[in-house]
Amino acid sequence: MGHKKSRHAITPPLEHAVLRRITRATTFLPDEIQYFYYDFLKYTPNGYLTLDDFERLYQTLFRNGISEKFAEYAFRAYDTNQDGIIDFEEFIKGLYYTTKASANEKIRWAFDLCDQDGDHQLDIIELENIIQALYELSDADMARIETYDEAIKRVKQLLLTNQDNKNNEIFDSITKSEFIDVVQSDATIMKLIDCQSNLNKRGSKFDNSTNLFKKQLKFKSSRSKSLSDSTLAAKNRID
Numbered sequence: 001m002g003h004k005k006s007r008h009a010i011t012p013p014l015e016h017a018v019l020r021r022i023t024r025a026t027t028f029l030p031d032e033i034q035y036f037y038y039d040f041l042k043y044t045p046n047g048y049l050t051l052d053d054f055e056r057l058y059q060t061l062f063r064n065g066i067s068e069k070f071a072e073y074a075f076r077a078y079d080t081n082q083d084g085i086i087d088f089e090e091f092i093k094g095l096y097y098t099t100k101a102s103a104n105e106k107i108r109w110a111f112d113l114c115d116q117d118g119d120h121q122l123d124i125i126e127l128e129n130i131i132q133a134l135y136e137l138s139d140a141d142m143a144r145i146e147t148y149d150e151a152i153k154r155v156k157q158l159l160l161t162n163q164d165n166k167n168n169e170i171f172d173s174i175t176k177s178e179f180i181d182v183v184q185s186d187a188t189i190m191k192l193i194d195c196q197s198n199l200n201k202r203g204s205k206f207d208n209s210t211n212l213f214k215k216q217l218k219f220k221s222s223r224s225k226s227l228s229d230s231t232l233a234a235k236n237r238i239d
Contacts, residue, residue, distance in 0.1 A: 026096040040088045048085040069133035077113040111176050121173040
């Protein structure tokens with residue numbers, strides 16, 4: 001009887017040029033990236049995610065909320081070349097910015113997530129839209145802490161109010177550098193952005209990243225059925 005080939009043996013490795021770009025842009029190790037790449041192709045054999053795929057992914061991650069709006073914002077942030085699909089390089093960089101990146105990098109990524117028109121400024125409409133998407137995504141969780149109207153009022157006060165003006169003048173928009181300065185000084189927003197603290201710190205960095213990666217890809221693709229973690233474990237034992 002012949003031996004079954006492992007998935008690593010039948011899947012071509014990631015191109016060296018792509019691997020170098022990812023290692024330069026993130027803190028993921030080359031072996032870690034290659035492992036992610038094999039799993040990415042297992043879940044998305046065509047090598048990319050569409051917006052529909054991404055929306056299904058978020059529906060799986062946030063079953064109690066309405067995820068379509070936030071998924072669209074996140075998709076645009078991941079899709080850095082704006083070609084309407086997310087390839088592996090874009091996906092792994094997006095994963096990095098939402099998990100292992102420094103606080104400053106996460107703040108910059110959060111700004112780009114909110115900047116819908118790409119003018120490098122955030123106005124009140126863009127801020128209201130992203131807050132609404134977050135409230136829909138979290139179902140009632142955020143509302144228990146702060147209502148939507150309270151959140152809008154606090155964000156306007158924090159991000160758009162001229163703190164040097166006694167008349168509380170409201171700015172039309174805020175730039176990225178201003179956004180970074182304000183967010184770094186606000187512990188509440190920093191906790192929201194710095195989702196690394198939600199990872200299981202008792203495990204290794206590799207295990208944390210791997211588990212989150214698999215969680216983000218645990219959805220039914222439009223072209224292939226997703227595999228549960230138990231199925232993956234069984235297949236790995238066979239390999």
